[in-house]
Amino acid sequence: MFLRGSWYVAARAAEVTRQPLARLLLNEPVVLYRCEDGAAVALEDRCCHRHLPLSMGRLEGDQLRCGYHGLRFAPDGRCTEIPGQASVPPQARVRAYPLIERYQWLWIWMGAPERADAALIPNWWWADHREWAYTQPEQIYVKCNYQLIADNVLDVTHLAYVHSSSIGASSITEFPATVEREERLVRLTRWIRDRAPPPLYKRAGGFPDNVDRWQIVEHVPPCYSVNFAGCQDATRRIDLMALSAPTPETERSTHYFYGFVRNFGLADAAMEAIFAGDMVRVFHEDIPVLEAQQRMRELKPDAPSVDLKVDAAPLAARRMLQAMLERD
Amino acid sequence: MFLRGSWYVAARAAEVTRQPLARLLLNEPVVLYRCEDGAAVALEDRCCHRHLPLSMGRLEGDQLRCGYHGLRFAPDGRCTEIPGQASVPPQARVRAYPLIERYQWLWIWMGAPERADAALIPNWWWADHREWAYTQPEQIYVKCNYQLIADNVLDVTHLAYVHSSSIGASSITEFPATVEREERLVRLTRWIRDRAPPPLYKRAGGFPDNVDRWQIVEHVPPCYSVNFAGCQDATRRIDLMALSAPTPETERSTHYFYGFVRNFGLADAAMEAIFAGDMVRVFHEDIPVLEAQQRMRELKPDAPSVDLKVDAAPLAARRMLQAMLERD
Amino acid sequence: MFLRGSWYVAARAAEVTRQPLARLLLNEPVVLYRCEDGAAVALEDRCCHRHLPLSMGRLEGDQLRCGYHGLRFAPDGRCTEIPGQASVPPQARVRAYPLIERYQWLWIWMGAPERADAALIPNWWWADHREWAYTQPEQIYVKCNYQLIADNVLDVTHLAYVHSSSIGASSITEFPATVEREERLVRLTRWIRDRAPPPLYKRAGGFPDNVDRWQIVEHVPPCYSVNFAGCQDATRRIDLMALSAPTPETERSTHYFYGFVRNFGLADAAMEAIFAGDMVRVFHEDIPVLEAQQRMRELKPDAPSVDLKVDAAPLAARRMLQAMLERD
Numbered sequence A, B, C: 001m002f003l004r005g006s007w008y009v010a011a012r013a014a015e016v017t018r019q020p021l022a023r024l025l026l027n028e029p030v031v032l033y034r035c036e037d038g039a040a041v042a043l044e045d046r047c048c049h050r051h052l053p054l055s056m057g058r059l060e061g062d063q064l065r066c067g068y069h070g071l072r073f074a075p076d077g078r079c080t081e082i083p084g085q086a087s088v089p090p091q092a093r094v095r096a097y098p099l100i101e102r103y104q105w106l107w108i109w110m111g112a113p114e115r116a117d118a119a120l121i122p123n124w125w126w127a128d129h130r131e132w133a134y135t136q137p138e139q140i141y142v143k144c145n146y147q148l149i150a151d152n153v154l155d156v157t158h159l160a161y162v163h164s165s166s167i168g169a170s171s172i173t174e175f176p177a178t179v180e181r182e183e184r185l186v187r188l189t190r191w192i193r194d195r196a197p198p199p200l201y202k203r204a205g206g207f208p209d210n211v212d213r214w215q216i217v218e219h220v221p222p223c224y225s226v227n228f229a230g231c232q233d234a235t236r237r238i239d240l241m242a243l244s245a246p247t248p249e250t251e252r253s254t255h256y257f258y259g260f261v262r263n264f265g266l267a268d269a270a271m272e273a274i275f276a277g278d279m280v281r282v283f284h285e286d287i288p289v290l291e292a293q294q295r296m297r298e299l300k301p302d303a304p305s306v307d308l309k310v311d312a313a314p315l316a317a318r319r320m321l322q323a324m325l326e327r328d
Helices: A146-153 A156-162 A170-174 A199-205 A269-299 A309-327 B146-153 B156-162 B170-174 B199-205 B269-299 B309-327 C146-153 C156-162 C170-174 C199-205 C269-299 C309-327
Strands: A007-012 A021-025 A028-034 A040-044 A058-060 A063-065 A079-081 A099-102 A105-109 A133-135 A140-142 A177-181 A186-195 A211-220 A224-232 A237-250 A253-262 B007-012 B021-025 B028-034 B040-044 B058-060 B063-065 B079-081 B099-102 B105-109 B133-135 B140-142 B177-181 B186-195 B211-220 B224-232 B237-250 B253-262 C007-012 C021-025 C028-034 C040-044 C058-060 C063-065 C079-081 C099-102 C105-109 C133-135 C140-142 C177-181 C186-195 C211-220 C224-232 C237-250 C253-262
Touching (some): A007 A021, A007 A028, A021 A237, A146 A237, A186 A309, A199 A237, A253 A269, B007 B028, B007 B253, B146 B269, B177 B309, B253 B269, C007 C021, C021 C237, C040 C105, C140 C269, C146 C211, C146 C224, C146 C237, C146 C269, C146 C309, C177 C309, C186 C309, C199 C224
Antiparallel strands (some): A058 A063, A186 A211, A211 A224, B007 B105, B021 B028, B058 B063, B177 B186, B186 B211, B211 B224, B237 B253, C007 C105, C028 C040, C211 C224
């Protein structure tokens, strides 16, 4: 069961072209393409006649013609031509999804179109701002439920184990974390005060002495998270954030979209390589863990779980999502 | 749910030899082999004892011996020997299916044997007649329900889209089609009058001027179709037919048997290559469409469908089959 | 449905090392490893927190630390450390399975631990005795229910058909077999009197004339069998046994552990090659048969079966198992 009244990332902007792209989102087949003016369109990827995916058809101008019997559909989902008959019945249409291009992603609204409100797209303005560098890696296809990813992002303690050989920090659990709940947001905050900066931070900010560091995760159900990190001393400060937006494909699989922003080393190719290379590898370290979790869950769905202190934030997020589902 | 009281093509005659052949038909395991005199036999491919497929055993004369405990079965399905015990209990038998070799195919009756009536095999006499050439390609294994193939054959308008780069004819929908229903037959008829003959017809019949062409599909549920095509002028006429007999393997997969007959170019190797090559490629163009339809149907079995004018014949055939199923 | 109150072979002793080994047994995930003193441990392979297989973690001394959030488990299944919190709740534990190393196999008790009684492990003392040679091949992964293997072992008549080109003996069914039932054992006995010894026996025992041979299978439900074979004349006698212990992985798959003991040719490398090579190939001949049986059973689970005289022993074993399941 998915929250329908929400924006989800459907694709990276660069994936959607004049060649129709098929993608399953929340267990629904969607076809994505661009009009001649570049505007992106998302339609139900199933002809209303005999259910062939429209992505197997071809574009004619801004319209998509089915590859089986030639029905033609406009960007609003209406069928505009049926070969062999003069009139088009009103029920001949496919679903058209509200779609907004922002932060080099295409955001799709999966609920009732009249409830689509662009203000509900998370405000990740750094991705568009010239004082910030934005790294958008290819999304990861993960064979797990998207909630396992949301849990993972909201739980920073796994860094010490899953990422022990990359970014792992055994000192994380020395500092207490606080969890705050707002109306549509869970925030996990941990400050690590007066410690030596890790090598990346030292290189980025040139800190001579100890710094204060933070790890703050803001999660908005069903699936947006910003992982704020950085450090400061009395005179300097650097910020970097990981943006993540895992989109359910099915109950058992996810298109994991994510990216990074930073306010340092904007023109530094070596720094960019750290984000586009090393950090991507860190994200990939989670995949075997997430997929094994999914397999165990499918093997015995009712196996009991013990909850720990570190679960406070993920559990708060799941409760918040549950309440949203009940109002969906 | 399959219509059991019907003949189905079980195999091409050439496939069945002294080496037992296993084939799943209507979700039932069947083993096919030939006796020493060449007569073909179809038995249940599951030993009545511990269910090993008899196709894993070996022929002894006209009888088939199981490869596990050595039970031996006669062509009528009776067990004739049980190693280690003197008597054979009467319930020790496997099902024997009525089987008739015709048109270089083996036709199997899947219903109660006493109802098997050879007169119910469709009369495709051209395949045996010396004034006609018969091309029998290898069957196609298609991962879709066989009814999607029956629909496809009864709907000629898809030529313009699925076969646009091969035999496609965008003029098809300019001419009205009529649909007739007989007791066990649906007929779709379209005449294209006074037009230039297409290249194949011109080459085959040497027509100097315009011709009248026809496309007539006769469909007999559950799955036999003849697609009559050809053209004529005041003095000449050529005929070609596509014969199709998709046999269900499971609810989701089909052995698609088909062939072509023609009354021109009988000894013309280049003409034969058109049928054994180009026309086979045309049939293969439908496969991705049929399999995508099946996948969409499985993704959301209750997704609504809009019916069009071109569906009159397929819908009539489905209604006819439904009535036959109720009497089966 | 599996008999839980029983020992099963979980692994060959050589498979279990300081590198945790994941194995599914009776549909339960189990992790096997050795402590620093070499003692083997079997734990539930699912962290009690978020269900990651513990086999993806790492050993620290005799304890296993989860690779996700770092929970650490002792060989008795108790969680001994939770990073980030001072206390460990009592429900934080995984199941620990009684495990005994015997005959170069690790025997696991899948039922209530307090009922684990080492005396219920079958007494296969030959495997440990210096007057016997023991051959332990690699287990076979078979895609069938383990009961089909138990049936197979208790039914010697299949030798004439499945193993006709290797050890097959068409004379088997000439001699009557007797079936005896004890409290927890079914015994099938066949004596073949006053016949020439087969080549292997002649080579092994140097018998100049006819011998008496025996084939005795003792089966203890749910899955242990000893297949006693050998021959004797007035002055000499040789014995060989096949030990088999197929362990269910799921309802549809089995880890088939087996081995051979013999009291002849102990230091004869050519004789050892017969057991480690030829006899292993014989066991592999059954696999296609067993897997085809499973597929047929899944295709139509309720297809009727005819029982024969040769089924007396397998049927007695299945009834005995059924009674054990009711008391389990």
